[in-house]
Every structure is written in structure tokens, then in C-alpha cells.
Amino acid sequence: xxxxxxxxxxxxxxxxxxxxxxxxxxxxxxxxxxxxxxxxxxxxxxxxxxxxxxxxxxxxxxxxxxxxxxxxxxxxxxxxxxxxxxxxxxxxxxxxxxxxxxxxxxxxxxxxxxxxxxxxxxxxxxxxxxxxxxxxxxxxxxxxxxxxxxxxxxxxxxxxxxxxxxxxxxxxxxxxxxxxxxxxxxxxxxxxxxxxxxxxxxxxxxxxxxxxxxxxxxxxxxxxxxxxxxxxxxxxxxxxxxxxxxxxxxxxxxxxxxxxxxxxxxxxxxxxxxxxxxxxxxxxxxxxxxxxxxxxxxxxxxxxxx
Amino acid sequence: xxxxxxxxxxxxxxxxxxxxxxxxxxxxxxxxxxxxxxxxxxxxxxxxxxxxxxxxxxxxxxxxxxxxxxxxxxxxxxxxxxxxxxxxxxxxxxxxxxxxxxxxxxxxxxxxxxxxxxxxxxxxxxxxxxxxxxxxxxxxxxxxxxxxxxxxxxxxxxxx
Numbered sequence: 001x002x003x004x005x006x007x008x009x010x011x012x013x014x015x016x017x018x019x020x021x022x023x024x025x026x027x028x029x030x031x032x033x034x035x036x037x038x039x040x041x042x043x044x045x046x047x048x049x050x051x052x053x054x055x056x057x058x059x060x061x062x063x064x065x066x067x068x069x070x071x072x073x074x075x076x077x078x079x080x081x082x083x084x085x086x087x088x089x090x091x092x093x094x095x096x097x098x099x100x101x102x103x104x105x106x107x108x109x110x111x112x113x114x115x116x117x118x119x120x121x122x123x124x125x126x127x128x129x130x131x132x133x134x135x136x137x138x139x140x141x142x143x144x145x146x147x148x149x150x151x152x153x154x155x156x157x158x159x160x161x162x163x164x165x166x167x168x169x170x171x172x173x174x175x176x177x178x179x180x181x182x183x184x185x186x187x188x189x190x191x192x193x194x195x196x197x198x199x200x201x202x203x204x205x206x207x208x209x210x211x212x213x214x215x216x217x218x219x220x221x222x223x224x225x226x227x228x229x230x231x232x233x234x235x236x237x238x239x240x241x242x243x244x245x246x247x248x249x250x251x252x253x254x255x256x257x258x259x260x261x262x263x264x265x266x267x268x269x270x271x272x273x274x275x276x277x278x279x280x281x282x283x284x285x286x287x288x289x290x291x292x293x294x295x296x297x298x299x300x301x302x303x304x305x306x
Numbered sequence: 307x308x309x310x311x312x313x314x315x316x317x318x319x320x321x322x323x324x325x326x327x328x329x330x331x332x333x334x335x336x337x338x339x340x341x342x343x344x345x346x347x348x349x350x351x352x353x354x355x356x357x358x359x360x361x362x363x364x365x366x367x368x369x370x371x372x373x374x375x376x377x378x379x380x381x382x383x384x385x386x387x388x389x390x391x392x393x394x395x396x397x398x399x400x401x402x403x404x405x406x407x408x409x410x411x412x413x414x415x416x417x418x419x420x421x422x423x424x425x426x427x428x429x430x431x432x433x434x435x436x437x438x439x440x441x442x443x444x445x446x447x448x449x450x451x452x453x454x455x456x457x458x459x460x461x462x463x464x465x466x
Binding site for chain 1: 333
């Protein structure tokens, strides 16, 4: 540590150094997202790696310390989903084998632990205890027994970074559970994080979705499987202008309460999970498919997972 | 003198490691104080402006590596805050607990305000109340935690 003596030349030199650092910081702020990702991943794989390694151990220990009944309930819910997925996977495998498409899909969802970092500016970001080694990919959906939590954005070998629905970049194709009204779900910021909710934008102006109706993913966009609950309609958003309506949606999953999740392995956007949440929407005529084992077209600009 | 410098450097390093242990390894989240900003601010009081800015930039980039949006905002904010912290010695001399508490409080809140401003375009609607209420609360928390850490360091003989 050096004491500051305040000579003019020193001040000039220090000012230049500080200016250079500020320029470097601004450069990092303004550089394209692809380059930012390289720097982020580089830091996570080097300097921050020991902390992430400890995190993996802590996450395991923590899950062992959760109250037994609560843990059993969560695990049972997740296990039923995994089991359902396994059946679906087997059905898909057989169909694909019949169509000579080959065995390209593995198990579609795997369990993972959630870790909140809680840093300034990173409220909607969380870490997962799974990575490329477990088959996780960018765009993999993150779900809980209650519904959709978020989507994976960056993946390392044994960890992944994901955003939840409170992140401003989150978008998901949405529809009412009966499939009558389609729109796009995104975050709507409240005065505090606890007051954040979802808003379904882009619904037709003539639509009349009553409070209490369930909103689920529509499957449009090819990121999120169809039929995952997003939340319950709470009312019409006050800023309701133009030819579209927006509905406030009380989210099915509160991010701060999610500790154990299921993460999609590979691309799941063409799947239909409606039966697992008792969603009875008819086939999406725009997407032009009705089966859960057939590839569905993906209109651009709907759910992009950020 | 050299020993004191080293011990203070180790103290700053320990604050940084503790910060990442609490936030990243243990996943305590916002329940843990922002010791990274506290470390940058305390180091800034002992460094020249350029070196303080460099420390702030490096720590800010580390912080940014854990957020998927607004990369670089933390680096810019911590660089500015650290530089101002170093230059604050031209205006204010003092090592009293009250002064350090106020210095850490203002510095931490300024950091949060700068990050908020730089990432404002990312939010769907503004949440200035979050900055004014939650931000001040977090800044007070960080300042108190920083003061306690500094007191422990001084009591341990790291500094008179």
C-alpha cells in the first residue's frame, strides 16, 4: 500500500491510470454479448472455480439437511415428473425408431440444485449444479413441480447459469390452459422483488381472460415445452392500449422458494408436457401439430428464453 | 510499516474471499453483506487513485462474472467508486468509526446507484424505490459489516 503524496505529476499519472481502467470497464460493458460471455466463462473457470467447487459440495450437504418430510414431498413430486418423462422418452424412442430417426434423445429432464448468488444487478440469475457433463445445454428449460422457473443461459462442465422469469430478458410463449388465447409471458417489475409478477402481452384485444384462469407455456418458439404452468391470471394490466391486451399473471413459481428443480436435457421445445399438469389445450393449429413426439414449427420472436 | 501493508492487503483479500464464499459457495444471497464493495472502499483509502481504480475494476469484473445481464456495469461502478474513495482523502481525513461507517455507507450506496443507472435499460419498469429503500438498507448492512470486520482486524493487531 502506498501513501498518497499528491504531486502534480503523480496526480496526472494516477488520473491517466484511473481513466484507462474506466475505459476498460466501459469497454467490457459495451462489448458484444458473445465476448462478454467468453470473459465471464473464463473467470468462472479460473478465479471463481474454487468457490464453485465448494458450492457443489455445500449444495449436496444442504439438500441432505432439509427437513425430511419436505424433502420427501419435493423429491416425490420431482420423481413423478421424472418417471413421467421416462415413459414419454421411451414412447418417443420407439416412435423415432419406427420412423428411422435414430436414438437421438436421452432422458429429457434431470434433477438439480438451485443456488442464488444474490449480487447487485443479478437478481434474476441463479446457478445450477448440473452442466454439459449431464447433458445440459443453453436454452434448457428449468421447471419445478409447480411450473416453469426459467431457462439456462450459460453452461460449464458441471455448473450452469440460468435466468428465472423475473429477468428482463425472459420471454415465453404463453396461452390459456384451454388454448383459446395466446400471448407472450414476460416479467413485470413490482416495487420490490417479492412483488414481481408475470404479464402475458400480445393477447388479442377481443379476448376476455377472467382472473383465476391458468396460463401455461404454448410451446411456440421451440424453447419451452408446451403445457408447463406459468401462473394464474390476476387481472388486466393497467397499461392496456392499442389492439392488444396484457394480463397480469400471478406466477406459479416464486424464484426465491425454488431449491430443487428439473432441467431439460438438450432441446425440449418440441415436447408437450400438458398431460403432466392436466392441461387440456387443443392442438396448436398455428404450429400445425398435435402430437408430443412430432417436431413442431417454431415461429420466431415468441419464447426465446432471453 | 511493510508488515502493516501486507497485513492490510491480506485483510482485503480475506474480505473478497469471504464475500464469494458467502454469496457463491454458500449461496446466502442478499442475506450476506456486500463485502466486495467494502473491500474496494477500504483499499481505496490506502491506495493512489489509479491503483484504487484498478482494484475496483478487477473486483467489479469478478462480480459481473456471476450475473448474466449487465456485464461490465459492476466494473464501471466499482472503478468510479474506488477512485472517488481514494480521492476522498484530499477532502476528508479520519479513521474514526463514525467516519468509516459513513464512508462505507455512502460508497456502497453510490455503487448500487451507479449499477442501477447503468442497468436501467434492462428493467421492464423502473424500480427507483428499490434503490432508495432496499439499496439504503443493503448499504447500511454492508457498512456495519465492514466496520465490524475492520474492528476485528484492528483488534487482532493488524493496525493500531
